[in-house]
Amino acid sequence: MEQVDNISKRRRGRPRKSSSQNKILAEQHSNYDDETFDVATSAVKALQAVERVTEDPDFMENMIENVGDNDDEEFQDNGIPSEDDDADTPLEEADDDETFEEEKPKRKVRKVKTETVTTLKKVTKTKTPINKNRIIRALKDLSAAKDKISRIYGTNETRLLELAKIKEGFEAYLFDFPEQHLQKPSEYYIPKITPSSQKNIYGQLHEKLVGNKWSLLSRQEADRKFKRRSEPLEVLIGDVQTTLDTSEKVEFPVFSNYERKGFVYNSGGMVTDIAWLSQDEVSxxxxAVAVSQYSDNPSNPELRSFNAVSHISSIQIFKMNSATFGFKKVQTILHNSGEIWNLKWHEGCKSDDSVGVLFFVSQDGCLKFIEASTNNSEEEEIILYDDIKTSISVPDNLITCFDFLSPSSVVCGFRDGNIGEFDILADSTVPSFFQKVHDTYVLNIVVAYSDYEKTSVASNSVDGTIFVFDPQDIKSTKTALDQRFRGSNTAPLVYNPQLYALVYSDGSNSVKAAIPRALFATHQLGATNATVTAISTSKCHPFDLCGGSDGSVYIENLIRRFLTGIKNISETHKNLRLWKWDYDQVNKNFRLNHHYETFKCTSAGSSKIAIDVHGINVTSIKWNENEKSGKFYAFSNSAGLLTIEKLDSVI
Structure with missing residues (x-):
């Protein structure tokens, strides 16, 4: 048998090894020593071998040729011969005497990590710019307080500093505030000039007021024309029961847990509205209290509001000493204009010979204004107006509400949904503009004045709509505030100049607020357990009061809702119930509950409004907006019980 050389046949698919490669492998193999193996030394020798080989110009060419051969066969198993292999090639036979040495496995060469110098770049933090064009559809899109405040109030630095001052001075107080913060020496004092107080026009307005015809009456003559309640009222304040005759007051007793300063007064009829005179006097x-003689029957036809009605009604003027709580009736004004509401003092009519000028909307569909003269005598002065010539009216229509646009102009709402502006100094009653805004009876209209923006007007209607607009361009600026509510004849709407906020009710038990320049951001305030019937804000501080149909009175701090984020509102914002009137039908007495109770700010859910007894519902509530007496407030119910308190003991 022919002897075959002991040379293994190269399988197809394996790349040929060039001489350069063999040289590298040989040198690498010689570098390994099983007994003294040094990885670092071996790696250095291997790198030196690579450097020497790379000087060979044929090295890269051979590598490319070898790698490129038989690329399509690299997926075949190396142990199985291909079909193209020579079948005649004899297989190697192992001799019995031949011994094979088992090849030892090669150790892997660890790569030596070379240290590289890394240069650290200086990272500078850049503020992420606020996208002012970002679409904001609801208040929930502004979770951060900074974004929220800048969006709803703007970026005017003077305005933001003013808000920061108010926040610093009042945010820490939940339901009470220091009286010195309302006065000029305080760093938190911020004066607010109302539209009617920009100029004193008493001299011009007095010339028109002289034309009103009035006469003096005795008490017996006044009682024949205006019938006051003859029976006394049984009143239970805390645990102390007393009997209150008409025109009589009783101070709060000493309660078991704390002291409260104030009193309850029996006006003798249903109170329709009240108004504090704005002045600088300290004591x-x-x-002014508007009283109706039809208080026993709420469905009396004389109390209807959609038709013109004329009957005798009264306005009682009281003087109160803020130090001693003395309360004296100085004047009673009788008129034949029916019931009145929207009772307001003109803050731009100041005179030493007059208390002030009263404006009001009457049941006969007119806006009227009269003068309350100074009474230096100890006896009550009773005046009957036979004819009030200082009035504004429109033929075949009824004025339902008004507010001051300037010292000499007013804006009025009408029964058919129109809005009109009038000049109170002009001889003519032709409106400056008269435009349709609502579909029906306008309930309230307020002027939202600001030092940083144009004056806007807000109004609501029985049809459930609330609109905010620029009085100079109503058609293109009229914007709806909030969703249309179910419609009601009791939906108060007021303006808070401290926070430039509209505070309103949707005809149920919830109170909301919004900024005129950002009407999309409606803020849910504290809810009540009854229909909200009256709301009051002040130009001196950011606290608001609201009264309900169940006789409850609540207070809350608007700062803690507007100038904070929207997270955890139920924990940070609460309202406090100050009082609650109840009526015992068995014992026939009114009970004034003096216990405080707090409520969390929650979103409006299912209504729990119940039908309450006639006589306890709050008809009007007002803050005293004077600097020296800004902690006084008054509220009344339909039974004619007027309550006045100085906010001094609330924690």
Whole structure:
């Protein structure tokens, strides 16, 4: 048998090894020593071998040729011969005497990590710019307080500093505030000039007021024309029961847990509205109270509001000493204009010979204004107006509400949904503009004035709509505030100049607020357990009061809702119930509950409004907006019980 050389046949698919490669492998193999193996030394020798081989110009060419051969066969198993292999090639036979040495496995060469110098770049933090064009559809899109405040109030630095001052001075107080913060020496004092107080026009307006015809009456003559309640009222304040005759007051008793300063007064009829006189006097404060003689029957036809009605009604002027809580009736004004509401003092009519000028909307569909003269005598002065010539009216229509646009102009709402502006100094009653805004009876209209933006007007209607607009361009600026509510004849709407906020009710038990320049951001305030019937804000501080149909009175701090984020509102914002009137039908007495109770701010859910007894519902509530007496407030119910308190003991 022919002897075959002991040379293994190269399988197809394996790349040929060039001489250069063999040289590298040989040198690498010689570098390994099983007994003294040094990885670093071996790696250095291997790198030196690579450097020497790379000087060979044929090295890269051979590598490319070898790698490129038989690329399509690299997926075949190396142990199985291909079909193209020579079948005649004899297989190697192992001799019995031949011994094979088992090849030892080669150790892997670890690569030596070379240290590289890394240069650290200086990272500078850049503020992420606020996208002012970002679409904001609801208040929930502004979770951060900074984004929220800048979006709803703008970026005017003077305005933001003013808000920061108010926040610093009042945010820490939940339901009470220091009286010195309302006065000029305080760093938190921010004066607010109302539209009617920009100029004193008493001299011009007095010339028109002289034309009103009035006469003096005795008490017996006044009682024949205006029938007051003859029976006394049984009143239970805390645990102390007392009997209150008409025109009589009783101070709060000493309660078991704390002291409260104030009193309850029996006006003798249903109170339709009240108004504090804005003045700079320290001690004497004046309060005007509109009283109706039809208080026993709420469905009396004389109390209808959609048709013109004329009957005798009264306005009682009281002087109160803020130090001693003395309360004296100085004047009673009788008129034949029916019931009145929207009772307001003109803050731009100041005179030493007059208390002030009262504006009001009457049941006969007119806006009227009269003068309350100074009474230096100890006896009550009773005046009957036979004819009030200082009035504004429109033929075949009824004025339902008004507010001051300037010292000499007013804006009025009408029964058919129109809005009109009038000049109170002009001889003619032709409106400056008269435009349709709502579909029906306008309930309230307020002027939202600001030092940083144009004046806007807000109004709501029985049809359930609330609109905000620029009085100079109503058609193109009229914007709806909030969703249309179910419609009601009791939906108060007021303006808070401290926070430039509209505070309103949707005809149920919830109170909301919004900024005129950002009407999309409606803020849910504290809810009540009854229909909200009256709301009051002040130009001196950011606290609001609201009264309900169940006789409850609540207070809350608007700062803690507007100038904070929207997270954890139920924990940070609460309202406090100050009072609650109840009526015992068995014992026939009114009970004034003096216990405080707090409520969390929650979203409006299912209504729990119940039908309450006639006589306890709050008809009007007002803050005293004077600097020296800004902690006084008054509220009344339909039974004619007027309550006045100085906010001094609330924690």
């Amino acid at each position: 004497d404060q004046y309060l």
